[in-house]
Amino acid sequence: MTYQETCEYLYNQMPMFERQGASGYKEGLSNTLALDEHFGHPHRSFATIHVAGTNGKGSVSHTLASILQECGYRVGLYTSPHLVDFRERIRVNGKPLSEDYVVEFVDKERNFFEPLHPSFFEVTTAMAFKYFRDLEVDIAVIEVGLGGRLDCTNIITPLVSVITNISFDHTQFLGDTLAKIAAEKAGIIKRGVPVVIGENNDETRPVFEQKAKEMEAPIVFAEDAPMVISAEIRPEGGMHYHTKMFGELDGDLGGIYQAKNLNTVLHALTALSEQGYLLRCQDQSAADKCLYELQEGLKNVITHTGLLGRWQTMNKSPKVVCDTGHNPGGWQYLSQQLAMVECRQMHIVFGMVSDKDVNTVLQMLPKDAKYYFTQAHSPRAIKAASLQTLAASYGLEGEVYYSVYEAYTTAMKHAAKDDFVFVGGSSYVVGDFLKSCF
Numbered sequence: 001m002t003y004q005e006t007c008e009y010l011y012n013q014m015p016m017f018e019r020q021g022a023s024g025y026k027e028g029l030s031n032t033l034a035l036d037e038h039f040g041h042p043h044r045s046f047a048t049i050h051v052a053g054t055n056g057k058g059s060v061s062h063t064l065a066s067i068l069q070e071c072g073y074r075v076g077l078y079t080s081p082h083l084v085d086f087r088e089r090i091r092v093n094g095k096p097l098s099e100d101y102v103v104e105f106v107d108k109e110r111n112f113f114e115p116l117h118p119s120f121f122e123v124t125t126a127m128a129f130k131y132f133r134d135l136e137v138d139i140a141v142i143e144v145g146l147g148g149r150l151d152c153t154n155i156i157t158p159l160v161s162v163i164t165n166i167s168f169d170h171t172q173f174l175g176d177t178l179a180k181i182a183a184e185k186a187g188i189i190k191r192g193v194p195v196v197i198g199e200n201n202d203e204t205r206p207v208f209e210q211k212a213k214e215m216e217a218p219i220v221f222a223e224d225a226p227m228v229i230s231a232e233i234r235p236e237g238g239m240h241y242h243t244k245m246f247g248e249l250d251g252d253l254g255g256i257y258q259a260k261n262l263n264t265v266l267h268a269l270t271a272l273s274e275q276g277y278l279l280r281c282q283d284q285s286a287a288d289k290c291l292y293e294l295q296e297g298l299k300n301v302i303t304h305t306g307l308l309g310r311w312q313t314m315n316k317s318p319k320v321v322c323d324t325g326h327n328p329g330g331w332q333y334l335s336q337q338l339a340m341v342e343c344r345q346m347h348i349v350f351g352m353v354s355d356k357d358v359n360t361v362l363q364m365l366p367k368d369a370k371y372y373f374t375q376a377h378s379p380r381a382i383k384a385a386s387l388q389t390l391a392a393s394y395g396l397e398g399e400v401y402y403s404v405y406e407a408y409t410t411a412m413k414h415a416a417k418d419d420f421v422f423v424g425g426s427s428y429v430v431g432d433f434l435k436s437c438f
Contacts, residue, residue, distance in 0.1 A: 003099035006106050007086050014120040031118045032152035035126040038112055042133035046076065047277070048156045049268065052144040052185045053164025053198065055329045059253055059261045059310055060164055060198070061143045064268060066304040067297030068139060069093055076132035076140030078153070080121070083308050083324070083431035090128045092135045094304045101131065121145050125152045139277070147174050149187020160271040161188050161217075163208070164264055165199035167329030168357060178203040186211040194218045194271040198264035220267050227266040231259035233340075237313050238299075246291060251298045254311030255323065256340075257333035262298070269294075309430045311337065314423075314438060318415040319343070322423040322430045326352065328360040334424070335364040343420035345370065347411040349404065351387065351429040353380040358387070361425070362394045369422075370414070371398025374407035376428030404432035 001009065036043070051061045058079055065077040075093055082088035087096035105127050113123055125145075132140045142158070144151045166182045174181045182204040189195050189211050197208050200221055212219035229242045234250065239258050241249040243266070251258060301307055309324040325334045338346070346369040352358050353376075373388040375381040384400040391398070401407035404423070411421050423433045 001103060001107065003103055006103045009106065010086070010120055010123065014118060014123060028150055029152060029155065031116050031122045032125065032155055034116060035113060035118065035122060036129070036155055038109075039126060039130050042129040043156050045133040046137045047139040048158040049139065049141045049160055049162065049272070050144065050153065050156055050158040050188050051141065051162045051164070052148040052151075052188050053162070054167045054181070054185075055325070055327070056164040056198065056257065056261045056264070057143050057162075058307070058324075059255075059258060060162060060264055060268075061141045062305040062307040063251075063253070063261065063265050063298065063301050065091075065094075065141045066301040067265070067269065067294060068141070069304050070293040070297035070300070073138040074136065076128070076135070076137040077305060078125070078128040078132075078140065079143040080124075080145055081427055081431075083427065084435050088306060088308075089124060090131055091305065092132065092137055094306055096306070097131050102127070105130070119152075122152050144185075144188065147184040147187070149184050151188075154188055157190050158193060159275055159277060160268055161190065161193055161195040162264060162268050163188070163195065163197050164261070165329065166201075166204045167327065167332075179207050182207040183211070189215050189217050191215045192217060194220070194274075196264060196267045196271060197221045198267075199223060199260060218271075220271070222263050222267045225267075226263055228259050228263045231256070231262075246294060249295060249298055252300065252302050253307070254313065254321070255333065256337050257330075258310070308434060309427070315421075317417045318412070318419040318421055320412075320421040320423070322433055324427040324430050325424060326356060326426045328357050328364070331361045331364045335366075338366055338369075338422065341420050343418060344416055345419045347372065347415050347419060347421045348398075349374060349407045349411055349421070349423040349429070349433070350391075350398075350425040351375050351384065351404070351407075352382050352425045353378065353428065354382050355380065356426075358382065358390065359394075362391055362396065365391075365394070365396055367395050369396075370411075371396055372401055372407040372411050373398050374401045374404050374429065376404060376426055376432050378428045381426070381428065403436070404429055405436040408433060408437050 051057045065075045068075045077091045080089055090097045142153050144153055163185050166178050174184045195217050227244050231239050231241045234240050238252040309322055311323050314320040348369045349372045351374045373384045375384045388400050415421050
């Protein structure tokens with residue numbers, strides 16, 4: 001098979017949540033354990049960091065990987081979903097695995113894994129762990145796919161576990177209260193392994209405290225000891241941070257939500273340094289080097305790791321920004337940031353998938369924008385016409401376009417130089433946008 005044929009085989013022959021929704025989700029670790037044994041437990045060959053959470057886990061994972069690379073480690077990075085190319089999911093020092101590796105893995109191993117009827121994510125996780133062992137990484141940052149307790153990444157015992165935050169998403173699998181969702185995410189907490197909780201509230205905090213106590217795991221709530229004092233948007237893009245311990249820092253990832261992500265990252269780095277995994281800043285020269293590595297890692301997340309779609313500026317005149325925020329937790333911040341945009345007219349290319357809380361998100365969108373309702377190339381996408389009808393009940397007006405490309409190109413035709421164009425609502429909308437428009 002060619003690389004493209006191999007990808008289509010992976011997408012179409014195995015249950016895939018990202019395309020099929022609930023029918024593509026497999027609960028339990030039996031297949032994961034069988035694959036892990038078959039490959040000789042590759043995850044035991046390198047150190048790991050495990051990152052879960054409803055929102056922000058992608059940014060946190062990529063930022064940690066970038067800083068670790070800057071410190072001189074050979075770093076694996078496993079994330080999902082991909083936006084343009086399958087190989088985005090599995091990287092070493094920012095470089096995606098080769099097309100040949102994907103093809104050879106499937107050709108060689110399909111006779112073993114096909115009888116298991118594994119999910120797409122189970123096979124992809126096994127591929128990632130094997131690849132990281134083959135390339136002899138020092139440490140790998142592993143992002144949870146869905147939930148935590150029963151996620152197939154949860155066979156690792158990391159140096160530190162990170163849970164960014166909890167909000168309502170995937171409630172059909174994880175539970176219909178924040179406490180239930182927190183309990184699933186808390187399933188990544190391992191015995192004696194430090195855990196950093198990025199954000200918490202009165203409903204989730206007791207869940208994390210109880211689980212950490214059961215597992216005798218040191219726990220830190222990042223909000224209790226904020227390392228990021230304040231943050232502001234840089235005119236050239238990205239964020240500028242005022243921090244408690246590291247002075248002024250610049251980051252290339254955009255979005256006001258990145259301040260909370262950075263606070264989580266800094267606490268995770270502290271937990272790593274206490275285990276000897278970062279330079280211990282015991283004298284001035286060491287402290288200077290430590291600060292330089294942090295600064296450079298934070299400034300170069302996109303360059304080092306290839307992260308896309310986090311309040312990412314794609315055009316300057318008119319300004320075009322895309323963002324993968326796709327649930328109420330993400331739109332809590334995106335709506336605030338859109339309200340801060342100064343422009344003559346705002347144009348929003350917008351689509352969502354059917355298993356998200358569409359009504360809550362629509363209530364957060366600006367009423368005075370021009371909308372271009374569209375649908376990603378995904379069976380889970382809400383039909384653009386249905387989205388238009390639903391949005392109208394919230395006072396949002398716009399036309400229907402049956403592809404992201406058509407919606408975006410029409411928005412650009414209508415946009416003046418001092419207008420603002422936003423593309424988002426779904427990771428798949430942003431993926432189609434990046435593939436078809438850039």
